[in-house]
Amino acid sequence: MTEQATRKVTMDKLVSLCKRRGYIFPSSEIYGGMGACYDYGPLGVELKNNVKACWWRSVVQERDDMVGLDASILMHPQTWVASGHVDGFADPLVDCKQCRKRWRSDNIAGEKCPECGGDLTEPRMFNLMFKTHVGAVEDEAAVVYLRPETAQGIFVNFENVLSSTRRKLPFGIAQIGKAFRNEITTGNFIFRMREFEQMEVEYFVVPGSDEEWFRTWVDERVKWYTDLGISRENLRLVQHGVDELAHYAKSCTDIEYLFPMGWSELEGIANRTDFDLKQHAGHSGKDISYYDEDTKEHIVPYVIEPSAGVDRSVLAFLVDAYDEEPDKDEIRVVLRLHPDLAPVKVAILPLSRNEKLLPLSQDIYNNLRRCWMVQYDNAQSIGRRYRRYDEIGTPFCVTIDFDSLEDNAVTIRERDGMKQIRVPIAELKATLDAKLCGQPFEVLPPGGKKWLGFEE
Numbered sequence: 481m482t483e484q485a486t487r488k489v490t491m492d493k494l495v496s497l498c499k500r501r502g503y504i505f506p507s508s509e510i511y512g513g514m515g516a517c518y519d520y521g522p523l524g525v526e527l528k529n530n531v532k533a534c535w536w537r538s539v540v541q542e543r544d545d546m547v548g549l550d551a552s553i554l555m556h557p558q559t560w561v562a563s564g565h566v567d568g569f570a571d572p573l574v575d576c577k578q579c580r581k582r583w584r585s586d587n588i589a590g591e592k593c594p595e596c597g598g599d600l601t602e603p604r605m606f607n608l609m610f611k612t613h614v615g616a617v618e619d620e621a622a623v624v625y626l627r628p629e630t631a632q633g634i635f636v637n638f639e640n641v642l643s644s645t646r647r648k649l650p651f652g653i654a655q656i657g658k659a660f661r662n663e664i665t666t667g668n669f670i671f672r673m674r675e676f677e678q679m680e681v682e683y684f685v686v687p688g689s690d691e692e693w694f695r696t697w698v699d700e701r702v703k704w705y706t707d708l709g710i711s712r713e714n715l716r717l718v719q720h721g722v723d724e725l726a727h728y729a730k731s732c733t734d735i736e737y738l739f740p741m742g743w744s745e746l747e748g749i750a751n752r753t754d755f756d757l758k759q760h761a762g763h764s765g766k767d768i769s770y771y772d773e774d775t776k777e778h779i780v781p782y783v784i785e786p787s788a789g790v791d792r793s794v795l796a797f798l799v800d801a802y803d804e805e806p807d808k809d810e811i812r813v814v815l816r817l818h819p820d821l822a823p824v825k826v827a828i829l830p831l832s833r834n835e836k837l838l839p840l841s842q843d844i845y846n847n848l849r850r851c852w853m854v855q856y857d858n859a860q861s862i863g864r865r866y867r868r869y870d871e872i873g874t875p876f877c878v879t880i881d882f883d884s885l886e887d888n889a890v891t892i893r894e895r896d897g898m899k900q901i902r903v904p905i906a907e908l909k910a911t912l913d914a915k916l917c918g919q920p921f922e923v924l925p926p927g928g929k930k931w932l933g934f935e936e
């Protein structure tokens with residue numbers, strides 16, 4: 481049996497769920513869509529923001545040796561000459577003479593068009609950078625590029641960050657932002673887009689300590705994914721051979737994930753040596769180096785770069801979280817998202833639309849929404865509402881029933897095992913807080929008890 485055969489998720493099911501529930505829509509759909517661009521809907525934007533926040537927390541907030549940056553997308557055109565992108569950021573392109581479809585020749589097997597079997601042109605190199613113009617004149621002098629990676633914004637700011645923060649090596653700079661690539665072959669939903677987001681760290685180290693830091697970052701990054709719920713067996717490390725390395729890299733390891741279409745790159749970790757800083761020093765004429773107080777020498781640090789895709793991470797988290805199980809005559813679809821990633825943390829569900837339940841339910845809703853993304857929902861039967869929140873990955877539902885008006889307690893129902901506990905309203909916020917932070921559901925707050933449907 482293949483690795484995929486035991487999984488319940490397929491790309492079609494996921495694309496359909498994302499559309500139906502408001503995670504991800506094709507861009508400009510009413511006009512027929514815009515190739516390889518996607519829009520994040522009301523739930524998608526929450527998930528994506530949570531992915532970025534978790535990454536920032538892990539690589540900036542919780543570390544002493546990291547700072548953040550947010551550089552502009554449009555940069556001086558010399559940046560891309562220095563980085564090698566103007567000359568070298570290209571893929572081999574072939575056209576089908578019959579159906580006119582374009583392909584990356586290194587991505588297709590055989591010498592004929594994979595779509596119609598037609599003859600293909602000779603490969604020619606196609607630069608993936610999008611060009612645009614600044615100012616009112618559309619001449620060659622005004623050409624700028626939409627950045628194809630966020631990394632260069634960090635390198636050109638190395639001196640600014642160093643002098644304003646007085647960092648000592650090793651230290652790193654983190655950035656999240658949009659990048660643009662005019663990809664030849666797209667597809668696989670949000671896996672390969674023309675406009676996407678990256679989360680990149682450039683970690684500057686003393687030359688000689690680079691390979692050790694490289695290995696440390698590979699481990700750190702794998703741990704980040706598994707801490708947020710990705711199964712370790714769905715991740716693998718692939719080391720680039722010497723002949724596959726990018727022009728700037730000494731070593732590179734990809735973290736691959738078992739997507740529905742097969743193993744594919746989720747994140748790349750590269751040892752970029754001192755290539756970029758030296759290139760920018762050469763092209764700008766500025767001294768870009770680090771003064772080592774101990775040795776009294778100027779050195780150009782080596783750089784370790786963990787470069788992750790926000791969108792590919794979102795896709796991996798969704799794929800890994802997707803589950804189906806039999807539920808009476810139906811199938812229960814549940815997104816087992818880590819609570820830190822779940823778009824809606826808690827759903828507030830009055831048992832019915834009866835007016836008597838309204839004031840208390842609204843009161844609870846208004847209190848909790850200050851802490852987390854919370855939704856209030858009183859439409860349809862309670863069972864249907866539970867299923868809806870299972871399908872969008874909401875970890876907890878709080879049900880207010882008629883007993884609540886008497887005993888000042890409500891029911892919390894958890895998504896994964898569908899167990900329920902009854903807790904005093906006074907303990908509700910602290911209980912949810914603890915559960916969202918990973919406390920076992922069975923641990924009861926003062927005055928709490930197991931409730932109907934609780935499975936021992």
Ligand code: ATP
Binds near residue numbers: 748
């Ligand atoms: P690939 O081989 O899949 O084209 P790459 O090796 O060119 O990717 P990098 O340049 O290493 O990618 O970019 C770092 C990360 O940015 C990738 O691991 C991926 O997560 C993300 N990324 C790159 N290109 C795209 C894209 N077109 N759409 C979505 N994410 C992307």
